[in-house]
Amino acid sequence: MRNNHKKISRQARLARFMNAYVQTEGQRLRRENQALQSDPAAAVPEEADRRCMAVLQMEQAKKNQAEKQARPRAIRPKRFRWGLAAAVIAAIAVLTTVAYATGLLGWIGQWDEEHFYFTQDAEAEETELVITQPDEPFSLLKEALAYYDAPENIVPTYVPEGYTYEGFEYWVLESYAAFDLYYTNGTNTISFSYILYSSEPSEQYSKDTGDPEIYTVNGIDHYILTNAGKYYAVWQRDSFECSTHGYDSREELIKTIDSMYDTAAGQ
Numbered sequence: 001m002r003n004n005h006k007k008i009s010r011q012a013r014l015a016r017f018m019n020a021y022v023q024t025e026g027q028r029l030r031r032e033n034q035a036l037q038s039d040p041a042a043a044v045p046e047e048a049d050r051r052c053m054a055v056l057q058m059e060q061a062k063k064n065q066a067e068k069q070a071r072p073r074a075i076r077p078k079r080f081r082w083g084l085a086a087a088v089i090a091a092i093a094v095l096t097t098v099a100y101a102t103g104l105l106g107w108i109g110q111w112d113e114e115h116f117y118f119t120q121d122a123e124a125e126e127t128e129l130v131i132t133q134p135d136e137p138f139s140l141l142k143e144a145l146a147y148y149d150a151p152e153n154i155v156p157t158y159v160p161e162g163y164t165y166e167g168f169e170y171w172v173l174e175s176y177a178a179f180d181l182y183y184t185n186g187t188n189t190i191s192f193s194y195i196l197y198s199s200e201p202s203e204q205y206s207k208d209t210g211d212p213e214i215y216t217v218n219g220i221d222h223y224i225l226t227n228a229g230k231y232y233a234v235w236q237r238d239s240f241e242c243s244t245h246g247y248d249s250r251e252e253l254i255k256t257i258d259s260m261y262d263t264a265a266g267q
Contacts, residue, residue: 107201107236109212109223116207116225116234118241120200128199129239131177141168141181141192148177148196151238155192158259159183160252163190174198190246201241205234215254218261224253233257 107118131148138144145154163183170179181192195203206227213224215233222235231247247253 107241109221109234111207111212113209114206115204116212116223117204118201118234118236129196131172131174131196131198133172138170138179139168141179141194144170144177144179145194150194150240153260154194154237154240154242155181156244156256156259157262158256159190160185160247160256176202188246188248191244193243193245195241196239197241203241205232205243215257217257222257224250 108121110117110119134144134147138147141155162185164185166182166184166189168179168181171177175198177196179194183190195201205225207225208227215222215224220235220237222233224231224233226232230245231250231253232243232245233253234241234243236242244253244256247256
């Protein structure tokens with residue numbers, strides 16, 4: 001269906017935005033409550049208590065909804081309660097998981113039979129970025145990437161024949177900032193996604209069974225995978241998690257990746 005991929009990615013982004021907002025607000029209210037409780041002379045204001053309870057209830061409701069929602073491309077990792085049989089299966093999956101260190105921040109690309117994701121190397125030095133809100137709205141991807149000091153040549157300059165620019169969307173929170181660029185040929189959508197995390201990465205990507213292909217250009221590992229008949233790639237550049245989705249062939253995806261290192265990004 002036309003724009004089905006774009007619709008799915010927007011739903012995933014919106015769900016993640018709502019979850020992150022609720023978690024951030026909940027943490028703030030918990031800090032306020034703890035500060036008040038540490039002062040014996042102070043009592044918790046009724047309004048603060050009401051707001052805290054409302055946010056906690058909202059957070060739980062959002063988590064329950066997220067667990068029921070199918071996310072074919074990008075989902076947030078969650079902790080599930082496993083039965084004994086599932087725990088055995090999970091243990092086997094851990095033993096067969098392959099990991100490759102990548103980038104300067106100690107990120108590791110990992111995968112199982114269903115998902116690919118980056119994790120923080122336990123031995124790497126922990127870093128935390130402060131993600132600030134822009135003074136003015138972004139109208140172009142290059143404005144957003146420049147504002148957050150993205151490295152050069154992070155956006156491909158090649159798009160498969162027949163595709164035209166469709167739109168740009170972004171989300172900025174304390175925990176992450178995400179930027180999506182869309183191209184369409186009328187029946188299919190190709191997307192480019194860039195995520196800046198304040199600490200460790202948390203995105204997961206649905207994949208077909210099998211190991212990803214690691215395509216290295218300029219010392220950067222690009223993980224090439226397939227999902228539901230489409231090719232996509234995920235890679236890391238400095239503090240950014242990058243991905244591009246929706247390709248009918250590996251050849252077109254490789255051309256797109258190579259174009260990042262031929263000329264500077266212009267979009």
